[in-house]
Each structure stands twice: as structure tokens, then as C-alpha cells.
Amino acid sequence: MIPLNGILLSARHAARSCMRGKRLFALLALVSLPLILTALSRIFDTPTMSANEFHGVVLMLMFLFTVPFSALLLGVGVLGDELEGRTVTYLWTRPVGRGWTYLGRYLGSGFGYAVLFVPAMFIALHVQTPVAALGDVSRLRPIAIGLGGFFVYLALFAMLRTLLKKALVAGMFYTLVVDLAVSRMPAVGAAKLSVWHHMMVVHCSAFEMGSARVTARLAQTIAPGETFTTSVVSLASIGLGSLALGMWMARTREYPVAGAVA
């Protein structure tokens, strides 16, 4: 039986911890970047870039920087906060399976982030778009893709923390090497490992405009044959696979807190 009560309690606690102290400050800084960039472009009215091109730049910033680094910041804390704070002992001695507690903390962290991310991106995308287009629902799709990608990254980085103490370093490596260097990798399948790549394929398959079209062509050059469907399946596989592995690790692995080695 799924312990909904325990999952909800863990989720609520994790969501609240996103909204506190230095972490809130760091998350606000990350989600504000596209907004600040957009505001600056409006103020200085850059003549060298068309509106569509600028839209692409904002999306790139969101997909390539804001989303993965926010997920890294929160992902390592899904289990890591409780381990480093040594409060995990309290959670592990409740009548709720460890895997479910982990799931609750994962969902809570994602929800907490969504509360910050969605409004910030909504404003960023609409500040740079003519007011007349505000009613266009398709404008919400990049936010949905960004949020979906965030949950995939979050599952991946949270799972890394169940395996490694230095998950922050491993996550940084993934983001900087696998994601950023993906366009320089050899063609054969390398891009399949990149969450960012799949987010771009999903995005570019849904939109045909300006720099996005260029990126879509680039994506096809790196991983020929990748389509909207295959990328969605890949994202779901990485996300759900990481989540399941993280839950399994939390359930079966020992995490001795300080003082355990007597």
C-alpha cells in the first residue's frame, strides 16, 4: 500500500525548504536570469537581433543554464539535506518506507521549484513578446518543456546523491561535459545521454522559428533520426529510471550518519 500521508509530509517539508535561506536566494537568482536578460533587451532595444532570435537566446539560457543548475542545487538535497543535517535518522525510523520518503522529497522539491520557475519564465517570455500574443497558449509550451526537463534533471541528480557523496561534482560534470559539450561529441548516440539535447529536440519539433530551427537542425546533425516522440520517450526513461533507481537505493542502502562507526 502506498503511504500517501508520509509522501505528502515529506513533500511539504522539502517544498518548504526550497523557500528558505540561501537556497531560496540562489534559486531566485537562477530563475531571474532570463527575466533580467529580457528586461535589459527591452530597455536597450537591441537592433542586431530579431525578436525570434532573442526568444531563442532566452530559451537556450533557460534550458541550458537555469533548469539544470537549479535541478542540481535541489537534486543533491533531496536525500543530501537529511544526510548532511543528520536528521535522516528521524525519517528512517518512521513507519514509512525509505523509498516513499525519498519520492515525497523529490516531488516536494520539484513543486517548490515550480512555484518560482513558472511565474518567472512566464514573465520573461511575455515581456519580450508583444502584448497581443499573451493569449497564445503555445507560448506556455517552453515553460512546460522546461519544467518537464527540470523534473528529469532533478531525478537524475537526486539519484546521483544516493550513490555518491560528491554528487554535486558529478552533477556539475554531467551538466558541463555531457550537456554543454554535446554538440562537439561524435555523432554515434552520444547526444542521447543529454537531457538538454532531448529538451531541445522536443522544443524544436513543436516550434519552427528562428534560432530554434537552427538548433533543431543541429540536433539532427548530432543524433540523426531523433524525433519529438523518441526524445519524449528518452526523457521519460531517464527521469523515471533515475527516480526508480534513487528510490531503490534509498530503500536498500545504508546511510550511516556521523557517529555510526563506533
Next chain:
Amino acid sequence: MIVDFDSVAKWYGRIVGLVDVSLQLEPGVTGLLGPNGAGKSTFLKLLTGQLAPSQGRVEVLGVDPFRTPSLFRRLGFCPEQDAFYESMTGREFVTYLGGYFGMHGSTLRGAVDVALDRVGLIEESDRKIRGYSKGMRQRIKLAQALVHDPELIVLDEPLTGMDPMGRRRTIDLLRELGDEGRSVLVSSHVLHEVEAVTSRVVLIYQGRVRAHGAISEIRAFLDRYPHRILLRSPRARDLARELMAGEAVVGVRLDGDRVHLETRSPDELYAALPRLVLEKGIDIEELASEDASLDAIFEYLVS
């Protein structure tokens, strides 16, 4: 039987935590005694399912604690480490952790009030934990272990850092819990703390269970070994000579102004000391039992 360890061993890589522990505990109040680093915390972490045994089998209230989360509906655990959600108030802390037991609304509020009252923190419960004294932090940990009214309560060094009043209150509470018919397992490295709570102990040293039974039996066992006493006097040599003349002392070693004695009847020796001071005019500046630490007792047990 509430706890059953069958040939249990636990290693942390090359470090040994516990070695070949076979032990059954009956309901009631039991003290877990051992010096720091003896393996008490490892024992309790295995018992509360935070660790899985490297070898052997652990059962608590009939189930494997590592794989059976539902056990914790019947078990309350007060950990040793000073770790909290510091931004919460005491009440929020107990309420949050109590919520995991499926209690809601007024039921949960009532249970939290009872637990806070039992540990004497009801008036301080709306203060942030980060502002609590060490003793209050110990008591709020105890409250979260009691909130769901468990039948077995496991406490890892619960008296550490408490002031005398808090210590007295906690000892009374542990006795009370035992009187109510609950099973309590309390660890400590201080013999008299455990003695104040129960007469039944498990002695752990260097990862092994060295003795298990009534404290009186263990004390009787220890009385077979000479007690070591340190005296300091400006006339150490005269003091040693006078003491050797009596029958209480079985060994003497001089070290400057210090006299290290071994005696099989410390009470007789202590009774003789005032006479020496008064009749022989030998001043004694310091008197200490070198056996006071639990380490010394365990050294005897091992030898």
C-alpha cells in the same frame, strides 16, 4: 522476547562495529552499557534498522527492522546525535515527525501535548529549537520518540548534556515508562546513570557483549578483582608503609608524592584513612578511585 540478535556482526569496511553478538532481551527496562566507541551505537542502529547486519540476523518485536518500516509504529527511537530541523519550534518538530504515524488534527495535537508534557517542555514548545539548551534539545528528541505511544522505546545516550534537574526528570520518566509496562532500552557510558534507571544491563566492549544480567551480579563479579585507588600526600612513603601494615591493601606503587594502591576491600581502606591522618599526622591531599571509569571495569572484564 523483544530483541533477538543471532550471531550478528557488523563491519564498516575494515573497521569492526560488532562481533558475533547473540543476545535476547526480555520486555522491561534494560541498560546498554559500554565506554565510548564500544559498539553501543552500532548495536542500536542495527536494532532500529538504520543499518543491516553484515552477518547474522536481527529481529525486533518479531520482525527484521531494516526491511519492515511498519515496526516503527511500535518502536520509538531517540538518537544520540544533536541533529534537528533548527528552524522549527519544538512543537512543530514533534508534530511533523508525529504526522508520519498517520495521526491528524486533534488526535495529533493531543499526542504532541502529552509527549511535550511528559518531557517537561510544554511551556517552551513554541520556541525555535535553535534557541534550546542542550538539555532541552535532548528532551525534545525524547518527545518525538514518545509521541506515538510506542511499546518499545530505544534511547541512545539520552542523559548526555542534561543539567541535574533535567537528568532527574528524565530518569524518573524512564522509570515511569517501565512501570507502565513498556520496554525501554537505554544506552549510556556512565554506570550510575543506568543504575538509576534499571538493575538489568548489557555490557558491550570492543564490539562484543561481555556480560548480560543484573548489575548486582556484575558488581559481585568485579569484586573478585582488586580496586585501584590513588592517594597523594607530601609523606607518600610513610603513608604507603602504614597502609601496607594493614590487611586491606594487596599492592602499592610509589610515584613521587602519589601512592597507587590495590585493595580487595575498599570500604575497610577508606575507614582506615581518617585514623592515619589523625593519629600519624599524615596529610592526604588527594584521593581518587582509578577504577571509576567504565573503561577500567571493562578492562577487568576482558582480563
